[in-house]
Amino acid sequence: MIGIGNLLRQAREAKKLSLADVEKEIKIRSRYLEALEAEEFDVLPGNVYMFGFLRSYASFLGLDANDLVAKLRKHLQQDEEDAEDMKTRAPVYPPTTVSVGKKIKLLAVGLAVCLVIAYVVIYFMNQPVPQVVDPSLGQPAEETVQEQDTEDSIEATVEEPVFDGMELVLMVSNDPGSRCWVEVRADGETVFSGILEAGASQTFQAEERFWVKAGNAGVLSVNYNGEEFSDIGRVGEVVVLEFPPDNEL
Template identity: 55%
Template sequence: MIGIGQLLREAREEKQLSLADVERETKIRIRYLEALETENFSVLPGTIYMFGFVRSYASFLGLDAEEVVSRLKKEYQSEQEVQVETKPVRNPVTYSPRTRNIGRMLKLLAVALGICLILGYFYSYFLNRTPVDTPTDPAQVTDQIPAEPVVPPTEEQFEEVIQGIELVMTVVDQPGARCWVEVRADGITDFSGILVAGESKTVEAAETVWVKIGNAGVLSIIYNGEDLGNLGSPGEVLTLEFPMATEETNSQ
């Protein structure tokens, strides 16, 4: 059986579409499309994006999106189980507030002791020093190196621009479609209720958006302008958390 990446690539080539064509229609960046076709999923921001991008890409190519995502979930789950079995188990190390306080006190004592030793050394040095007559020389000329002007960094020197979060949730415009949604923006409940067919809800936050979806198969999500599509199946309950996004200013 061919892999998910090969399946997507062959379907795209059969339709004579370039990655740029797919990016323009699906709003999924080319580097993410390449990661999907090569199954280099570590390039993607997370598993939420992985399943969402595959669903949107497969649907755009006319494939059975649910079947493709189901296959991907099985393969991904099997890979995760293998990694868990081979990963060595380490005993967790816990730190109590008392342990941290003791460590902080030891550091302060070490710093104080070091300062005392340095002061004692200089005090002993100057106390035992024999005065030496210093001849008066003519005024000495000291070469001065002109200070270089400080140039503020330009915008190109900043690699990343930190953005907030904008989440747009829309129920598919189908008769009878409805979805219960609970949303928390930066830890504060923003919305809790039912969205009906064609209805949208936009949420903005500075750092995190927590979402619980009661019918993931009918709710599409756009995260900071990127269409993730439906992240689950009809009737599936999902709990998602979106962190603060970063975007490379020179990536485009």
């Protein structure tokens, strides 16, 4: 335990809020909030979402979000270093000793096996070699053509799987100081809530609908299914976008 969970739970209880209350306010599922408080980080859907959820939850409770995220990063890095150290540490086994009598017995067995193999090889070398006939010489040429056509037709039917849903790409301007707080919901579920730094981009997929809230619209560009939306608002302006737009429904 690194103490992050206790800080979150104590701050929430001090505000007399339940996990359901917090879920309604910041749109993060209560099971993810509970996982943060229990420090069960493997329940969360990847590091990007984990840091974003922690930052949003801590900020909502009035805690130092940057400090908690830094502690979590350090904890995860230490876990990775410990795991790598365990992999590289080779087990040490005590030296084994074999008695002289056992060595002689093993040598005798090995010699006997070699003699048997030599006898079998010599026996088969002295046998007449059967004539090998190429089976393809006795078959008509049409069959070869038919097999080739069959292989071509099988290869032609193999297609790469295609994602037939929707794709959304968020991109932040490369200008120094450009950053944007973003919340994204895919098919009604919050899949990202956090800050995108200058030059960052994130890609999301959904089956039916996207909902996006941006806190600094002037530095954010949106690409929806290949269509670019670069002028969605002014710097510092909070906007809410939905894709597909109502006129496409």
